[in-house]
Amino acid sequence: MQRVRVVTLNAALGPLDYRVPDGMNVEPGSVVVAPLGPRQLIGVVWEPERLQTEEVGDNRLRPLVSVMTVPPVPDPVRRLVEWTSDYYLAPPASVLRMVLPSSAALEGPRQLTEYAPTGQTPERLTPQRKKALAGIEGRQGTIRELADHAGVSDSVMRGLMNAGALGPVQVTADRPLACPDPDHSPPDLNEEQREAAASLAEAIGNGFDPVLLDGVTGSGKTEVYFEAIAECLRQGKQALVLLPEIALTEPFLKRFEARFGCEPVAWHSDLRSSQRRRAWRGIASGEAKVTVGARSALFLPYPNLGLIVVDEAHEPSFKQEDGVQYHARDTAVMRAKFEDIPIVLSTATPPIESRHMVEIGRYRELTLASRFAGASLPEMRAIDLTQDPPPRGRWLAPTLVNELQANLERGEQSLLFLNRRGFAPLTLCRNCGHRFQCPNCTAWMVEHRLMHRLACHHCGHVMPPPKACPECGEEDSLVACGPGVERIADEVAELFPDARTAVVTSDTIWSPLRAAEFVGAMEAGAIDVVIGTQLVTKGYHFPNLTLVGVVDADLGLQGGDLRAAERSFQQIQQVAGRAGRGDKPGRVLVQTHDPDAPVIAALVSGDGPGFYEAETDARREAAMPPFGRLAAIVVSAEDPSEAEGVARRIGIAAPQVEGMAVFGPAPAPLAMLRGRHRQRLLVHAARMLDVQDVIRDWLAGVEWGPKVRVSVDVDPYSFL
Ligand SMILES: Nc1ncnc2c1ncn2[C@@H]1O[C@H](COP(=O)(O)OP(=O)(O)OP(=O)(O)O)[C@@H](O)[C@H]1O
Numbered sequence: 112m113q114r115v116r117v118v119t120l121n122a123a124l125g126p127l128d129y130r131v132p133d134g135m136n137v138e139p140g141s142v143v144v145a146p147l148g149p150r151q152l153i154g155v156v157w158e159p160e161r162l163q164t165e166e167v168g169d170n171r172l173r174p175l176v177s178v179m180t181v182p183p184v185p186d187p188v189r190r191l192v193e194w195t196s197d198y199y200l201a202p203p204a205s206v207l208r209m210v211l212p213s214s215a216a217l218e219g220p221r222q223l224t225e226y227a228p229t230g231q232t233p234e235r236l237t238p239q240r241k242k243a244l245a246g247i248e249g250r251q252g253t254i255r256e257l258a259d260h261a262g263v264s265d266s267v268m269r270g271l272m273n274a275g276a277l278g279p280v281q282v283t284a285d286r287p288l289a290c291p292d293p294d295h296s297p298p299d300l301n302e303e304q305r306e307a308a309a310s311l312a313e314a315i316g317n318g319f320d321p322v323l324l325d326g327v328t329g330s331g332k333t334e335v336y337f338e339a340i341a342e343c344l345r346q347g348k349q350a351l352v353l354l355p356e357i358a359l360t361e362p363f364l365k366r367f368e369a370r371f372g373c374e375p376v377a378w379h380s381d382l383r384s385s386q387r388r389r390a391w392r393g394i395a396s397g398e399a400k401v402t403v404g405a406r407s408a409l410f411l412p413y414p415n416l417g418l419i420v421v422d423e424a425h426e427p428s429f430k431q432e433d434g435v436q437y438h439a440r441d442t443a444v445m446r447a448k449f450e451d452i453p454i455v456l457s458t459a460t461p462p463i464e465s466r467h468m469v470e471i472g473r474y475r476e477l478t479l480a481s482r483f484a485g486a487s488l489p490e491m492r493a494i495d496l497t498q499d500p501p502p503r504g505r506w507l508a509p510t511l512v513n514e515l516q517a518n519l520e521r522g523e524q525s526l527l528f529l530n531r532r533g534f535a536p537l538t539l540c541r542n543c544g545h546r547f548q549c550p551n552c553t554a555w556m557v558e559h560r561l562m563h564r565l566a567c568h569h570c571g572h573v574m575p576p577p578k579a580c581p582e583c584g585e586e587d588s589l590v591a592c593g594p595g596v597e598r599i600a601d602e603v604a605e606l607f608p609d610a611r612t613a614v615v616t617s618d619t620i621w622s623p624l625r626a627a628e629f630v631g632a633m634e635a636g637a638i639d640v641v642i643g644t645q646l647v648t649k650g651y652h653f654p655n656l657t658l659v660g661v662v663d664a665d666l667g668l669q670g671g672d673l674r675a676a677e678r679s680f681q682q683i684q685q686v687a688g689r690a691g692r693g694d695k696p697g698r699v700l701v702q703t704h705d706p707d708a709p710v711i712a713a714l715v716s717g718d719g720p721g722f723y724e725a726e727t728d729a730r731r732e733a734a735m736p737p738f739g740r741l742a743a744i745v746v747s748a749e750d751p752s753e754a755e756g757v758a759r760r761i762g763i764a765a766p767q768v769e770g771m772a773v774f775g776p777a778p779a780p781l782a783m784l785r786g787r788h789r790q791r792l793l794v795h796a797a798r799m800l801d802v803q804d805v806i807r808d809w810l811a812g813v814e815w816g817p818k819v820r821v822s823v824d825v826d827p828y829s830f831l
């Protein structure tokens with residue numbers, strides 16, 4: 112009798128053993144359907160020696176139901192699942208769910224109805240339908256695709272179908288994917304780029320090779336790693352590019368198409384289920400040669416991966432903050448290791464963790480020191496708000512306003528950066544001082560005037576701004592305190608009524624399509640001033656954008672977590688990097704109350720190396736990451752005393768281990784989130800300590816009820 116061990120997609124279950132019925136062929140990695148009580152579960156066959164479970168006698172084993180007709184999950188992916196589960200203290204099932212995220216993809220071949228012009232043009236076609244029919248340009252596709260292509264609504268398309276102008280065609284849902292051509296349109300690289308590109312191309316097919324591609328903004332890092340992708344394609348291998356925001360995928364797809372002749376496969380949360388199925392099947396079969404995606408694309412079962420690129424590798428959004436709390440950059444390096452392939456971490460502002468890996472010889476570094484085509488890096492100046500303050504009730508200093516005016520007169524584009532969504536971060540009653548707080552979180556309600564709502568940025572709770580203060584009953588007494596991007600947009604509109612402005616935040620650019628519209632408008636010169644959050648700081652290339660104003664450079668330094676200064680530096684350096692990327696030089700004005708703060712001083716004087724050295728020394732001295740390790744244990748419950756009780760018991764049970772210290776428990780800074788009260792413990796450990804092992808044993812010795820949640824965040828990035 113053959114028995115197998117199966118990891119199911121159910122996180123509440125450990126691995127389970129089954130009997131393989133006669134005639135069924137399974138191997139490690141096979142995706143199978145297994146019975147559990149009256150239900151059926153999807154799971155993956157695992158090497159039994161790698162995962163422990165309760166032994167069940169042969170006679171009690173139930174037989175597997177079936178094997179799914181998809182390729183087995185490859186070896187390196189199974190190793191990645193084990194590593195991620197071990198390192199981030201998450202159930203293997205939770206990680207495996209990211210490998211098999213679409214149940215539709217696991218089903219067999221599927222038929223799909225598409226529509227194509229029948230060649231009959233019905234009489235009396237409305238002008239709108241006539242235009243839609245022309246807009247199809249003879250294509251075939253689903254109603255939705257045709258509507259998208261023609262720029263009309265689905266119902267117009269359905270009208271055409273009912274009128275007989277479009278007819279149904281049955282096709283397989285798994286249409287062939289376009290294959291990128293490495294020689295479609297190669298760029299003419301400059302000397303520096305050529306060297307870096309050659310070195311990356313050389314690495315393809317030659318084993319594990321982590322590379323930090325450190326190039327100033329606008330130096331052509333993308334062009335350089337595209338050459339590595341081209342080599343990967345020539346060798347018939349798959350490549351994966353991870354981007355930090357799905358808003359960046361759309362411009363990336365266009366750029367990729369210009370270089371390789373067709374779009375890569377995109378993977379992100381905004382895909383429709385049919386697209387997700389198609390992408391997953393193409394990836395798993397090896398047909399999809401290049402995938403670009405958000406962090407979750409990292410776990411997909413590429414059978415033949417040849418290269419991973421992590422673009423904007425400094426971005427904090429690579430850290431997943433719920434579910435499996437993994438860092439996609441670090442996990443990507445592990446995947447590259449299991450696959451035995453190169454990985455490129457591309458960034459203009461390498462994080463201290465990655466720089467350190469270069470210093471100790473684990474990663475190699477390739478540098479691009481200058482901007483492409485002779486464009487110079489922008490000139491950066493601080494505006495001291497204590498000397499040059501904006502008028503009362505305004506946020507832009509006179510110097511910045513003058514520069515904006517000059518830019519508008521020259522017909523050049525400007526960008527104002529403020530990392531705060533909405534109109535104002537705080538709303539209070541002028542009469543009694545009442546502040547609007549989220550009922551579910553320790554957070555202020557943020558006014559969003561465009562949506563006419565107060566919103567909590569932590570849980571999404573929204574309410575209309577009340578007419579009267581709920582505390583004192585005074586009418587029309589609410590005042591907005593402080594600026595958000597919408598308020599800056601209002602200020603620009605008052606100062607320059609003719610300027611065309613765009614607010615760019617996750618509220619306005621929530622999908623790749625909206626991002627594409629924004630990029631189109633910028634490129635067409637239809638926007639004069641962009642007011643945006645961190646969403647506009649990265650990746651974009653607008654040659655006519657010559658002025659960047661940082662509205663509040665001190666903002667990121669508040670809160671004071673471990674990486675606050677570094678993050679501020681990166682953010683301002685990145686947003687500054689949007690200026691002067693074409694033939695016109697760029698200027699950056701940084702508004703601050705403290706021009707002598709090390710971050711600001713380093714930015715203005717261009718002494719990045721000095722800043723990093725000081726930051727690194729400080730971390731080394733305090734044994735903070737990457738020189739020491741941190742893990743946070745967060746205990747939450749709806750009942751504050753339950754959370755407190757369990758947190759206290761965990762604190763008391765903390766083992767005495769050399770090289771490890773435990774701080775807390777204490778109420779988390781975000782003491783309530785989504786209605787749950789939160790207590791935090793912080794574990795600080797020496798670099799060499801297997802802190803996960805310690806925490807696993809430690810927590811195994813403490814019990815808590817079902818209403819309490821305990822989560823461990825290894826290498827935390829958020830300290831809230
Ligand atoms: N060799 C080249 N030939 C033609 N165009 C190039 C070349 N190198 C760079 N460019 C162009 O210069 C611009 C900046 O390049 P790219 O976006 O790759 O820079 P980057 O280093 O990724 O910048 P950032 O870090 O700011 O995102 C792009 O429009 C790119 O197409």
Ligand SMILES: [Zn+2]
Nearest residue numbers: 549552567570
């Ligand atoms: Zn909330």
